[in-house]
Amino acid sequence: MSLLVAVTWETQPWVERFTRHLPGREIVVLGEEFDRSKIRYVATWGPKPGSLDNLPNLQAIFSLGAGVDHLMGYPDLPAAPIVRVAQDDLTHRMSEYMVMHSLMYLRDHARFSEAQRAKRWEPDRSPPIASDVRVGIMGFGVLGQDAAAKLKMMGFDVAGWSRTSKSVEGFKVYSGDNGLDEFLARTDILIALIPLTPDTRGILNRSLFKKLAQDGRLGGPVLINAGRGGLQVESDILTCLDDGTLKAATLDVFEKEPLPESSPLWAHPRVTITPHNAAVSEPEATARYIAQQILRHEAGESFENMVDRARGY
Amino acid sequence: MSLLVAVTWETQPWVERFTRHLPGREIVVLGEEFDRSKIRYVATWGPKPGSLDNLPNLQAIFSLGAGVDHLMGYPDLPAAPIVRVAQDDLTHRMSEYMVMHSLMYLRDHARFSEAQRAKRWEPDRSPPIASDVRVGIMGFGVLGQDAAAKLKMMGFDVAGWSRTSKSVEGFKVYSGDNGLDEFLARTDILIALIPLTPDTRGILNRSLFKKLAQDGRLGGPVLINAGRGGLQVESDILTCLDDGTLKAATLDVFEKEPLPESSPLWAHPRVTITPHNAAVSEPEATARYIAQQILRHEAGESFENMVDRARGY
Numbered sequence: 233m234s235l236l237v238a239v240t241w242e243t244q245p246w247v248e249r250f251t252r253h254l255p256g257r258e259i260v261v262l263g264e265e266f267d268r269s270k271i272r273y274v275a276t277w278g279p280k281p282g283s284l285d286n287l288p289n290l291q292a293i294f295s296l297g298a299g300v301d302h303l304m305g306y307p308d309l310p311a312a313p314i315v316r317v318a319q320d321d322l323t324h325r326m327s328e329y330m331v332m333h334s335l336m337y338l339r340d341h342a343r344f345s346e347a348q349r350a351k352r353w354e355p356d357r358s359p360p361i362a363s364d365v366r367v368g369i370m371g372f373g374v375l376g377q378d379a380a381a382k383l384k385m386m387g388f389d390v391a392g393w394s395r396t397s398k399s400v401e402g403f404k405v406y407s408g409d410n411g412l413d414e415f416l417a418r419t420d421i422l423i424a425l426i427p428l429t430p431d432t433r434g435i436l437n438r439s440l441f442k443k444l445a446q447d448g449r450l451g452g453p454v455l456i457n458a459g460r461g462g463l464q465v466e467s468d469i470l471t472c473l474d475d476g477t478l479k480a481a482t483l484d485v486f487e488k489e490p491l492p493e494s495s496p497l498w499a500h501p502r503v504t505i506t507p508h509n510a511a512v513s514e515p516e517a518t519a520r521y522i523a524q525q526i527l528r529h530e531a532g533e534s535f536e537n538m539v540d541r542a543r544g545y
Numbered sequence: 546m547s548l549l550v551a552v553t554w555e556t557q558p559w560v561e562r563f564t565r566h567l568p569g570r571e572i573v574v575l576g577e578e579f580d581r582s583k584i585r586y587v588a589t590w591g592p593k594p595g596s597l598d599n600l601p602n603l604q605a606i607f608s609l610g611a612g613v614d615h616l617m618g619y620p621d622l623p624a625a626p627i628v629r630v631a632q633d634d635l636t637h638r639m640s641e642y643m644v645m646h647s648l649m650y651l652r653d654h655a656r657f658s659e660a661q662r663a664k665r666w667e668p669d670r671s672p673p674i675a676s677d678v679r680v681g682i683m684g685f686g687v688l689g690q691d692a693a694a695k696l697k698m699m700g701f702d703v704a705g706w707s708r709t710s711k712s713v714e715g716f717k718v719y720s721g722d723n724g725l726d727e728f729l730a731r732t733d734i735l736i737a738l739i740p741l742t743p744d745t746r747g748i749l750n751r752s753l754f755k756k757l758a759q760d761g762r763l764g765g766p767v768l769i770n771a772g773r774g775g776l777q778v779e780s781d782i783l784t785c786l787d788d789g790t791l792k793a794a795t796l797d798v799f800e801k802e803p804l805p806e807s808s809p810l811w812a813h814p815r816v817t818i819t820p821h822n823a824a825v826s827e828p829e830a831t832a833r834y835i836a837q838q839i840l841r842h843e844a845g846e847s848f849e850n851m852v853d854r855a856r857g858y
Contacts, residue, residue, distance in 0.1 A: 324674070328648055353802075354820055355825070385695065507667055512670065
């Protein structure tokens with residue numbers, strides 16, 4: 233009845249956390265000697281090829297993060313259920329990020345920062361109000377809906393888009409390829425919270441940006457991506473910022489991380505960069521969640537937040 | 546049945562707004578010839594001494610802004626009721642400002658901005674969460690309570706302080722001089738939304754800052770003042786920033802406005818300056834509100850938001 237911790241970084245702290253939350257269980261790590269037939273569960277992030285082979289009694293694979301795209305690319309992934317970690321804490325942090333950066337665009341914070349640097353006193357006598365600004369949340373799952381509720385409470389005009397048809401009280405939710413164009417046409421602030429799958433890789437590109445609203449109160453549409461870097465085409469973001477298709481972008485994730493020092497995004501005056509920490513999983517809460525799911529499973533209940541392998545999330 | 550518009554700036558647009566909202570009434574301005582005995586109402590901001598004398602039939606004075614401190618200093622102010630303009634729009638804007646700047650402190654935005662300028666990728670692996678951060682709202686009226694509700698929804702630990710004892714569901718409200726020390730001792734982010742009166746002038750000073758929490762998760766207490774510049778002692782803010790009593794300050798209002806170019810606040814690395822536009826009154830909404838109050842009064846009802854002259858707000 234062992235748990236295999238398959239990570240390539242900070243291995244020992246994970247063992248200690250799981251030992252605390254699953255007292256009496258055997259916790260093993262890759263590289264140690266252990267009996268592979270005893271492994272019931274794997275907790276992993278970006279496992280090395282081969283490391284999950286030959287686990288005949290595996291009952292679940294837990295992803296040590298919000299997404300599972302790092303697992304989906306793993307060759308010959310064992311057939312056991314994949315369970316995503318869903319944490320309130322991570323959801324709330326992501327919403328903080330979205331509310332803060334949306335307000336910074338609404339309130340034109342960049343302009344006032346620049347005025348401060350130049351010691352210029354220049355009030356804006358007719359700023360837009362929040363209800364003038366249309367936020368579009370692409371990906372309307374747990375994270376998207378929490379951000380939507382908070383942005384709405386701040387006064388923004390919020391709608392969602394979801395791949396599959398979805399009904400959420402208080403919000404218009406567009407869906408499918410047909411709904412996407414209509415959704416983009418009413419969006420001033422585009423928030424990307426969709427999972428990275430073969431279908432969504434590179435979806436944040438020039439062709440999509442050109443469909444965003446050009447008649448909004450912010451002087452052009454803006455992008456906020458704190459989902460996955462693989463969703464975006466960075467060369468298109470730069471082109472669109474320079475030709476006016478996009479007014480600005482706030483990016484927490486990148487095609488390559490850490491973002492290389494040579495990237496022109498770093499110094500672009502209308503790009504805000506954060507180092508993939510919009511919503512950092514709190515390791516303690518992650519370990520607690522996985523322990524709960526294991527106990528739940530052993531009590532005969534089903535796992536929560538199981539991944540649909542066909543869909544990829 | 547005339548309305549006198551007594552402002553020193555943008556007079557004509559105000560006349561046009563009131564004409565739209567009070568069709569058929571006579572709207573007059575200072576400097577024109579008019580019959581002073583016909584004046585029933587005054588709408589004013591910072592009237593010049595003498596301009597409100599000899600108005601024998603005056604029934605109300607409307608302040609064209611959220612505060613009335615500019616009227617309280619007027620010599621021989623007529624005895625008519627003073628009515629404050631209370632606008633949802635202004636309240637919501639003030640809350641946007643407070644939520645945005647509180648989140649920027651929670652998320653250590655200044656650090657990530659600096660890292661971006663230096664092209665450094667430096668995630669924070671154990672940032673505070675919102676419930677670790679105690680926001681204290683000094684002045685718990687309409688503005689303070691709206692900000693409190695929104696900050697609480699974002700997860701902050703929020704309490705209020707009010708001069709007079711007050712009970713507000715969902716919040717601990719400290720009151721009076723006795724409650725002030727206890728309130729300050731549990732406050733990491735101090736939000737000042739108190740009215741400016743002879744009692745509160747200069748209240749945001751070194752002696753008060755020294756009572757703020759020094760054990761919080763932000764690395765020191767921060768001040769956000771978007772109330773009135775007269776509340777703060779700017780030389781004390783600078784001293785306290787430099788000796789570590791304060792970690793940072795966000796200021797929308799100043800002892801002298803516009804803030805003089807010579808002020809060291811402009812270039813201080815831990816001061817954020819905005820040009821007194823945290824919550825700009827929307828002139829159209831102000832005119833509409835005043836027209837509603839006049840019609841209400843003429844229908845035999847009492848004015849809303851009347852100022853208590855003894856208290857000064």
